[in-house]
Amino acid sequence: MRHQWLDDAVFYEVYPQSFRDSNADGIGDFAGIVDRLDHIRDLGCNAIWINPCFDSSFYDAGYDVRDYYLAAPRYGTNEDLRRLFDEAHARGIRVLLDLVPGHTAVDNPWFALSGRDERNECTDRYIWRPMTQSPNLNSPYDSIRGFLGGIAERPDAAAVNCFSTQACLNYGFGTVTEDWQFAADSPQAEAGRLLLQDIMDFWLGLGCDGFRVDMAASLVKEDTEDHYWTSLLWRRIREHLDAAFPDAVLVSEWGNPSQALHAGFDMDFLLHFGPSHYLDLFRERPYFSAAAAADGSATVRAFVDAYESMLADTDGEGYICIPSGNHDMIRMRDTLSPDEMKLAFAFLMTMPGCPFVYYGDEIGMRYVHGLRSKEGGYERTGSRTPMQWDASPNAGFSSGRRQDLYLPVDAADDAPTVAAQRGVAGSLLETVRELIALRHDHPALHAGGAIRFLYAEDHAYPLVYERTSRVADADAPAERIVVAINPSPTAASCPLADAPGAPLTSIGDAASWSDGVLTVPAGSATVFLA
Structure with missing residues (x-):
């Protein structure tokens, strides 16, 4: 990382x-x-x-x-x-x-320059389609929301993302099908x-x-x-x-x-x-x-x-x-x-x-x-x-x-x-x-720790997963934490072969383990340290 x-x-x-x-x-x-x-x-x-x-x-x-x-x-x-x-x-x-x-405001000074009829440093900074090809401002492209016409000296319409106030900046086209489109590896x-x-x-x-x-x-x-x-x-x-x-x-x-x-x-x-x-x-x-x-x-x-x-x-x-x-x-x-x-x-x-x-x-x-x-x-x-x-x-x-x-x-x-x-x-x-x-206190819960889902069934509770810390030294013990969450209004149980450890903290009553079964009270979450 x-x-x-x-x-x-x-x-x-x-x-x-x-x-x-x-x-x-x-x-x-x-x-x-x-x-x-x-x-x-x-x-x-x-x-x-x-x-x-x-x-x-x-x-x-x-x-x-x-x-x-x-x-x-x-x-x-x-x-x-x-x-x-x-x-x-x-x-x-x-x-x-x-x-x-991906886009700027249409009142960005770059866009005003890009819309001028004479070439300048911003001419190709945005995506423009010639109005002479078609007055239709709808977009046939999945990646362009539409086009704005009649807003520039140049006889072109500008491509927009999302709202009509957001003109597309030009990073090229992955698939070029029209002569006004720049390739993704073009100088523009x-x-x-x-x-x-x-x-x-x-x-x-x-x-x-x-x-x-x-x-x-x-x-x-x-x-x-x-x-x-x-x-x-x-x-x-x-x-x-x-x-x-x-x-x-x-x-x-x-x-x-x-x-x-x-x-x-x-x-x-x-x-x-x-x-x-x-x-x-x-x-x-x-x-x-x-x-x-x-x-x-x-x-x-x-x-x-x-x-x-x-x-x-x-x-x-x-x-x-x-x-x-x-x-x-x-x-x-x-x-x-x-x-x-x-x-x-x-x-x-x-x-x-x-x-x-x-x-x-x-x-x-x-x-x-x-x-x-x-x-x-x-x-x-x-x-x-x-x-x-x-x-x-x-x-x-x-x-x-x-x-x-x-x-x-x-x-x-x-x-x-x-x-x-x-x-x-x-x-x-x-x-x-x-x-x-x-x-913060437990390496197993950090961003890079591994996860293994122990119980996550369709339309069922609880949700149970194991987090383990990644260790640089193969001989160093990894920290192991088990999390059990049951948002349902009734207690829920699931098979869990190994004991999850001792509860570190819980929201609501703590879950319990006995004889290969984990029972998680209604509306609760328990974090165990193995």
């Missing part, structure tokens, strides 16, 4: 506009993040991922960049961001920035990769520790099924970083570790898309829901099969990350109760790879229904509301006027807060803190 610190890394995702407002303008900022770094450190997280914070049009909450070399003024300056890096490092926290390489496509490397070098030089890469598989259009050309692009970037910034970490939004880790990424997320069955865990007929267990709709077997397959494909090449959620998903609390979330976190903090905690999930923040879309959030908006710190106005997020807040704070009388749970035994916050501490 390239970066040893990742083996013990626990990440915290910060949505900057909603985390902490330091200047009462209603929008979170860099200084606000610095103000709350101690919370992240005390939770046990030693790395953070900050959602996009470059200068942006904010049609899509920062995923539409106007200037890759400038911090968004709503959050502060480049110097403020550098200070955030320094303050985080002083607390032993690494910082990843969110990099959006190569210029796109070199520009991307320059952006990364700039921020790494200012002190960031790496990047979470948005839509990492989407760069080369009409690529092969296994993303051959996009993978080659990222491997070349990885080679560059290994030479220039060998400590830099790359985490991909790819959703397919079997491809992403072979492409040179250190980690890939399991997400709400892709082959992983991630949604089976916490959101769609979730395995960790007692109600879904009771009606027989929940299962973990499909997830385990997919996970084992991905591990076999990627062993030793990088890590698979399982997040509690992110800014694109309905919050976990919408489908799980706080007690069920404790079991979900027991799973997250005892699985291989690096866990990611979405801000507010550690206190069980709710998805807020009925909100108007904000900055392209649509149904995701309810997962992006301000962090709830305490019982002061605006839940401690901001001292500004309520009507000026980026989004409304959860107005429920029982809205969870950090202050209400801090130091309270059995609270979700303290349970998450204890589970993270357990993970």
Whole structure:
């Protein structure tokens, strides 16, 4: 593994506009993040991922960049961001920035130059299709959402990703079928990769520790099924970083570790898309829901099969990350109760790879229904509301006027807060803190430890797996931990030939083993040390 610190890394995702407002303008900022770094450190997280914070049009909450070399003024300056890096490092926290390489905002100055009729340095920086071929702006390509016409001097239409405000940058086509398409190994496509490397070098030089890469598989259009050309692009970037910034970490939004880790990424997320069955865990007929267990709709077997397959494909090449959620998903609390979330976190903090905690999930923040879309959030908006710190106005997020807040704070009388749970035994916050501490304390639970599923049957409980530490010395004993989780409303038993050891910790009543049978109480999780 390239970066040893990742083996013990626990990440915290910060949505900057909603985390902490330091200047009462209603929008979170860099200084606000610095103000709350101690919370992240005390939770046990030693790395953070900050959602996009470059200068942006904010049609899509920062995923539409106007200037890759400038911090968004709503959050502060480049110097403020550098200070955030320094303050985080002083607390032993690494910082990843969110990099959006596939497209820019349509009001990015590069795009304006690219749209001019005379050739210039940006002419081929984006993907343009001649309007003379067809006035139809629909896309026949799976990798292009559509085309924008009538917006430039040049008689062409620009390809877009996702929203119509996001013009595709040019990394070429894996399969060229039209004379306006550049091949993935063309000089024009190569210029796109070199520009991307320059952006990364700039921020790494200012002190960031790496990047979470948005839509990492989407760069080369009409690529092969296994993303051959996009993978080659990222491997070349990885080679560059290994030479220039060998400590830099790359985490991909790819959703397919079997491809992403072979492409040179250190980690890939399991997400709400892709082959992983991630949604089976916490959101769609979730395995960790007692109600879904009771009606027989929940299962973990499909997830385990997919996970084992991905591990076999990627062993030793990088890590698979399982997040509690992110800014694109309905919050976990919408489908799980706080007690069920404790079991979900027991799973997250005892699985291989690096866990990611979405801000507010550690206190069980709710998805807020009925909100108007904000900055392209649509149904995701309810997962992006301000962090709830305490019982002061605006839940401690901001001292500004309520009507000026980026989004409304959860107005429920029982809205969870950090202050209400801090130091309270059995609270979700303290349970998450204890589970993270357990993970740090035991090498078998680190990212690189091996896993073996001992009982994971279709529509059945409990879930039981073994973690063992990897040891450099063949004569040194490996640490062995067994985890048993039963979210169902009744006790569950399974055959287990060997005794799991002594309980290290439990949520609810501890499981017990006798005569080759493990019995796990209802709504409980037990971690054994063999």
